[in-house]
Amino acid sequence: MTERGGTRAGAKRRQDLINRSLPICWLCDQPIDTTLPGTHPQGAHRHHKQPIVLGGTDTQANEALVHARCNLTAGDLPAEHSQAFVKQRLGLTTTPQPQTRDWGIG
Numbered sequence: 001m002t003e004r005g006g007t008r009a010g011a012k013r014r015q016d017l018i019n020r021s022l023p024i025c026w027l028c029d030q031p032i033d034t035t036l037p038g039t040h041p042q043g044a045h046r047h048h049k050q051p052i053v054l055g056g057t058d059t060q061a062n063e064a065l066v067h068a069r070c071n072l073t074a075g076d077l078p079a080e081h082s083q084a085f086v087k088q089r090l091g092l093t094t095t096p097q098p099q100t101r102d103w104g105i106g
């Protein structure tokens with residue numbers, strides 16, 4: 001069997017990460033309730049900042065604690081794009097919204 005997220009080894013690495021991390025999502029900067037199971041959308045997931053498929057390493061330096069929903073939203077986006085993408089998708093972007101368009105009326 002190949003190792004996937006649901007294995008005992010994967011669960012231990014997730015728990016290790018929770019134990020040594022602030023309960024803040026690396027992708028969206030929102031708090032994580034680490035008592036929720038990893039199957040819950042707001043539960044904690046172990047995320048590779050730089051995806052393995054893009055050359056990221058499976059090391060502590062490349063892993064981060066994130067929400068399950070954020071992990072799934074980020075997918076295999078590279079590290080330099082994943083945070084902005086997730087925040088935008090969640091409506092958390094800090095960039096100012098465009099002003100109301102001038103429709104040429106009045």
Ligand SMILES: [Zn+2]
Nearest residue numbers: 025028067070
């Ligand atoms: Zn998040």
